[in-house]
Amino acid sequence: MDKEQEAQWREAQRISIGEDLVSAAQRQLEFLAAVDRRRWLYDSPGLERAIYRYKACWLPLLSKYTENGYLQEPLVVPIDCEWVWHCHRLNPVQYKKDCERVYGKILDSRNVDSSIRANSKRKSEEMWAQLYPDEPFELDSDTISSQKSVDFNAGAAGNITYDLVSAAKRQCSFYYQVSRPFMRDPIFLTEALARYKGFLHLIKTNRDKSLNRFCVPTYDVDIMWHSHQLCPVSYCNDLMALLGKVLEHDDTDSDRSKGKKLDTGFSETTKQFEDTFGLRYWRAGVMYRGSLPTPVTTVPVAFFGSDKGGISTKHNLDFLSLPSNRAVEVFLEIVDVKDAQVNESEILYVSFTKKQPDMFFGESGTLTVLSLTGENNVAGFECEPCGDLILTLMAKSESNSERVLGTTSISLDELTDPNSKLSMERWFQLKSSNWIFNSTPTCLRVAASCSMPFKAPLVFYMVRSENSYLQSFLLTLSGKDANVNYWTSFLDGYGNEALQVQMRDVFQKDNLHSMRQVCATGLSGRTTVLAEGTDNKWSISGSCNFSGTAEIKTSQDGTYMCELKSDQMIKLYWGKRLDFEQKCCKGHSEYGVFVTAVEFSNDHPYGRAIALLDMKSKLIKVTEERFVLPWIALSSIFMDIFEKDSNPTQSPGKGTVEGSITKQAIANAAVGAETVPVKTSGGGCGGGCGGGCGGGCSNVLAASESVPVKTSGGGCGGGCGGGCGGGCGNVIMASNSVPVKTSGGGCGGGCGGGCGNVLMASDAVQVKTSGGGCGGGCGGGCGNVIMASDSVPVKTTGGGCGGGCGGGCGNILIASDSVPGKTSGGGCGSGCGGGCGNGLMAGNSATVKTSSGGDGNSSGGCGAGCGSGCGNLVGSRDEA
Known part of the structure; x- marks a missing residue:
């Protein structure tokens, strides 16, 4: 801000307003919230x-x-x-x-x-x-x-x-734009009042110069403008004194398309404000939020229970340590650069990142320089209200080579201090390792603003820990589910473990009927039951300080898929709903992948989103601390049903989904390296290796240097041998010093055939056993053997054989720390289906040597028959 700009700002602040607009704005926001609870007035x-x-x-x-x-x-x-x-x-x-x-x-x-x-x-x-x-x-x-x-x-x-x-x-849509809690803060509103006076000063300047400009306010300015108009006598008197007329408020134009009146007016207002005052018009927390979220109901829900539902935050804090969930919205803009030593052909830009680990901000970004491009390029993001932003000035040549010109940092502690007025704009001198004595240092002019700190959702990632190999093998031989006793760790945004959750079967006294339980172990080692039930009917335990039941079944009208019956009214909906709604892309369906918990209360008769489950990335978000344990329990139940159910689903509203959550299994390869736990899992869905009318098989290969594999995937659909029905599931895990924790095997019947897999890994012990699948009927079967050893070559191989319409497939996967794979496997098949062979090998220092797959024809190959083939997932460790 130069002297002329400072003078203009001082003149703007002398504008007389006959009302306390900060208090008036707080009253207005309180009133709008009350009206929003009565949407029948809209x-x-x-x-x-x-x-x-x-x-x-x-x-x-x-x-x-x-x-x-x-x-x-x-x-x-x-x-x-x-x-x-x-x-x-x-x-x-x-x-x-x-x-x-x-x-x-x-x-x-x-x-x-x-x-x-x-x-x-x-x-x-x-x-x-x-x-x-x-x-x-x-x-x-x-x-x-x-x-x-x-x-x-x-x-x-x-x-x-x-x-x-x-x-x-x-x-009726205005309240959504201004409903964030920090907008009622007097510090925020005091700054909004100063900017409103600046806005009026621009209008007066235009009127004095006979300029016909359509000035468009940001939402903080608009709050103050509305508050002023709601005091009609003062507004008329103030504006008559300032402009000689009552200023009109044109709210009839809502088209924000590029080049339209609203867009053009906002661009012109931005430029005039910044040229006049030397301050940024764009500001964190005051910009357009997008269109209104799609409501979950248009009829207010009658609620007669307690708004708190009996859930105690204290119990959560006693059982698990919750991370910080305070965040700020930050706007960052690079205004100018001076004394940068660059060639004419080089382009300057600034990269930014956070120095400290951050719960909400994990990615770096880039910004152009306003004085060089003439275009506003503003980065907006959420992060914790502390630490430092690191800015690096980069020069990029026409050949795309880049070099660092210097770095600087911005203290978020300083930016969020109330005395900073939540914004700063100044020159920062860059530090450079190539600085020459007596040379002029390069400087960046940086503008940054932030909102007041606000409460952000708690975020947890689900990471599965498997049984020991022996437990899994014995369970498989006995025909029992090998995944009964797996543990899932819930990690916070820093990667710290908050607690572990186990799904387990508990047999009743008659020893004939079993009930599933969701048990949690906190950091103190204390274990408690969070939920228990059978099929799709569950009871949330009092350990969560939440007494209620949940039946997981889509409602008859298809509007929601589960209701928690307790003194707190919560319904669960498919997809991202309300504040979790994804507004950047509405072309794809989010049903069956996301689940949103919506709470109804006296304050929120139309519902508010309090938790989200992303079943694909295995992530949960919770806005209320008191709902953390209940949502962890429910998310564990949903994931258990989701991963075991292989039937396709229908989107809500297009039919009633009977029974449990039904969704084709999604499979993603999960590979860990060195000491980082594997974060995700999945599998593919589709045709089997040998073809078939629809089935699918999935292979997950995960490796880690010293950390046990945390997750695995399973297949769904047709068997490897092909055919109409069967299924196969492959889980492959290798580790330098940790034995394989689980093994998977699929089995198919009817037309499909099946395949079975046994996978083992150890440091110096060669594979002791192998498994093979067998299939009958039209499908044929396939057998897979996967062995890993530090220094011992693979001793055996396996192959599948199939007959009839399906054919068979054989897969060999070999991992060794220093010995390359010696062989690969192939399937042999006949009839309509054909076979496929896949060889996958990974080691610490040896690269994968080969992989094979047949060609599709009448007697061999992947993909023959009615269905499609299946891909191979190859994971490697360290240098492999």
Whole structure:
């Protein structure tokens, strides 16, 4: 900011405003939140009834009260009338005309209380009852369709012709844009007031220069502008003194498309504001948030229980250590650069990252320099309100080679300090290893702003830890599920383990019926039961301080897939919903991959999203600490059902999904290196190796230097040999010093055939056994042998053989630390299906030597038959 810009800013701050707009803004935001809990006021018939009452009842009462002034306490306005009055006042020119034409004066809001803030409504209710004995003082959703009383003020009401229905509908989305908690903070609003005065100063400058510019406010400025208009007498007086006229408020244009009036006006306002004051107009927390989220219901949900539902945050804190969940929104812009030693052909840009580990910010980004490009390039992101942002100035040549010119840092502790006014813009001198003595240092002019710290969702990643090999092998031989006793670690955003969860079977006293339990072990080593149930009916244990049941089944109308029955009303919906809704891409379906928990309460009758499960990336988010343990329990249940169910699902709304969560298994390769636990898993879905009408098989190969493999995947669908039905699942894990924790085997029946896999790894012990699948009927079978050893070559190989229509396939996977793979496997098949052979080998220092797959023909190859082939996932360790 140079001297002229400082002078302009000081002049703007001298603009006189006759109201305390910070307090007025806080009242406005509180009122808008109350209206949003009564969304029947946004549309007919509730809106039409409110408009009738506003014209016929409230305005005449307000006029009578202001004439006599005999009340010794403020007049209270019913909330439905206040909403229409609110929208009417936001067209200050029209409101002034209407009031003066009908009542001879502007009806002001001074000494009028909102019904949501009033200590007493008694006097106002008495006056209302005397004038309108057949019209209730308060209107609610149950009485909006009742018979209207006789309009004693038809003549006056009929003279107000402003389209209040359209005005209200234009304003119903405003609250979403300004509903973030930090917007009520007095520090934030004080800065907003200063920027509003700057905005008015631009309008005055344009008027003095006879410039016809459409000035567009940011949302912090708009809050103040609205708050000013809601005090109509002061607004008219202030703007007449400043401009010689009442400033209009045009809210009729909502098209934000490139090149349209709103877009062009905002660009011009941005440039004028920054040129005039030397301050950034774009600011963290005040920009357009996108369109309204899709509601989960248009009818308010009646709620009669406790809003807290009996869930205790203290219990969560006693059992597990929760990470920090305070965040800020940051805007970063590179304004200028000086004394940079670059060639003419080089392009300058700035990369930025966070110096310290951060719960919310993990990726680096790049920014261009405003003075060089002439275009605003602003990075907006969320991060923890502490630590340092590291900025690096880079020079890129035409050949794409890059070099570092210097670095600097911005302290987030300084930026978020209230004394900083939540923004800074100044020159930063860069540090460079190539600095030459007596040379002029390179400097960057950086603008940064942030919101007030706010509460962000807690984030946890699910990482599975498998059984020992022996346990898994014995369970497989006995025909029992080898995954019964697996553990899942829940890691916070820093990678720290918060707790471990186990799904296990518990047999009843008759030893014939079993019940599944979700057990959790905290950092203290204490284990507790979080939930238990059978099939799709579960009871959430009191250990979560949540007493309730959940039946996982899509509702008859297809709107939600589960309701928690307790004194707290929570429904679970497919997809990302409400504040979790993904707005950048609506072309793909998110059903069956995401689950959102929506809480209904007196404060949120239309629901608010409190938790999200991403079943593909195995991630959960929770906005409320008290819901962490219940959501961990439910997420574990969903993941268990999701991974075991192989039937395709239908999207909600297109049919009722009977029974459990049904979704084709998704498979992703998971490979760990050195000491980092494997983070994810999955598998493929589709045709088997030998073909078939639809099945699929999945292979997951995970390796880690010293950390046990944390996860695995399973296949779904047709068997390796092909055919209509069977299935196979392959799990391959190798580790230098940790034995394989699990093994998987698929089996198929009917037309498909099946395959079975046994996988073992150890440091110096060669493979002791191998497994083979067998298939019958039309499908054929396949056998897979996978062996890993540090220094011992693979001793054997396996192959599948199949007959009939399916054919067979054989897969050999060999891993060794220093010995390359010696062989590969191939399948042999006949008939319609053909076979396939895959060889995959990985070692610490030996690269994969070969992999093989046959060609599709009548007697061999992958992909023959009705279905498609399956791919191979190859994982390697260290240098492999």
